[in-house]
Amino acid sequence: MTPETPKLSDHPVVSQEHWLAARIDLLKKERELTEELDKLHAARRALPWRRVEKDYVFEGPDGPARLSDLFNGRSQLAIYHFMLAPGSDHICPGCAYLSDHVDAARQHFEQADLSFAAISRAPIAQIEAVKARMGWRFAWLSSGDSDFNYDFNVSFSPEQRANGGAPYNYGKERVEKASDMFGLSIFVQRPGNDAIYHSYSTYRRGAELLMGAANWLDLTPKGRNEDGAAHSWVRLHDTY
Template sequence: MNVQNHPVVSREEWLAARQRHLADEKAFTRERDRLSAQRRALPWVKVDKDYRFRGPDGELKLADLFGQHSQLIVYHFMFAKGWEEGCQGCSFLADHFDGADLHLAHHDIALVAVSHAPFAEFQAFKRRMGWAFDWVSSDGSDFNYDFGVCARSEDAAAGKATYNYEKTDSAEEEMPGLSVFYRDEAGAIFHTYSTYARGLDLLVGAYNFHDLTPKGRNEDEIMEWVRHHDRYEGGAKSACCHGE
């Protein structure tokens, strides 16, 4: 939208237009509530595979990532072996974690980032970003492959990789995503939900602020303007690939 030539009206005309739009906003809120209820009603899959991770105190099982909670949100953070810094888009999203983490922990939810790189390789970057949230490595495990965020190099090169529940020739070896798990009182773990691409928008609180403003997100490509938060005077475009 061209904000320079935007229509300007009287307060009465503005109020009438705003009330019409409010009706659409309320319909959207009700639809979002319906989709959220539908999401919670999805069937679950029991997780029997023995996934192993590496954290600050050594090896961890998937059950360990829950801590004392029954619900676990895993953010699949794009940081591959040999990288010196994480994906800019994932970093933009992760900047929202620490503020939410305390509230989540007090409502029976653990939030953990998981990356494919060896644990030691992303510690300097985590310190640089000033983050405190839990972040572990799945190096040597099939976890990232099984939950749809890593592709074998030969599959990615041949355009046979799957991302966001469909085969695509644009998938890379490392992609972003989020997975949710539940642990029952007997200790059984279930995979309840995963989302990718634009499904991750809900986690980016800054975008919700953008959407309230006249210029909106003001981007030609998704996250093209995003930088690591200590490099906003320059730097490359986001490395994340997000489709619809």
């Protein structure tokens, strides 16, 4: 949850001179934060990799596809772990909100050697129905009963959830009710090498970086306009 902001009716109004002084003071903080973010991004790029040992196979609209196929000729692959569970008709509004940004960004980052796919445990027919309803064009495949979601800590067995909650977000929180959660994982292949490496995964608020609309709202006096909970106003875009 973002910090509370003043109501529009209570917001201070000052002279141009005082506004400019306050803005310059904030600019110093923005520059400091930008420099710190540059350091954070560099540290993220420098993380060691781990080799992916399993040969994961997914079900797509055209049949089976391996993890290696999803690179689509590029050396980097982003996987969004979309919360869509078998036997459930619930479409996660937060996952949909993030996914609404993908196709617009994808036309650019694909030119910078990054491919994208979403993965869910739901059957491919269910995935295709949601994809058609939302008008998304990105690749979205089913991990089905494979270990993929479990290995990347976004799906949890009933036993895990019953035993004090399943570990999520690197053990920083426990999940008791949801069988599936969300996250983003990055994979890499070296040129001329079939090996696949896992370089990074992030969960919870780490995924906010991909929500461009939230960044726009952060520039405004009302901020994200949240009422007690993150993204409290967010709906599927065809239900606004």
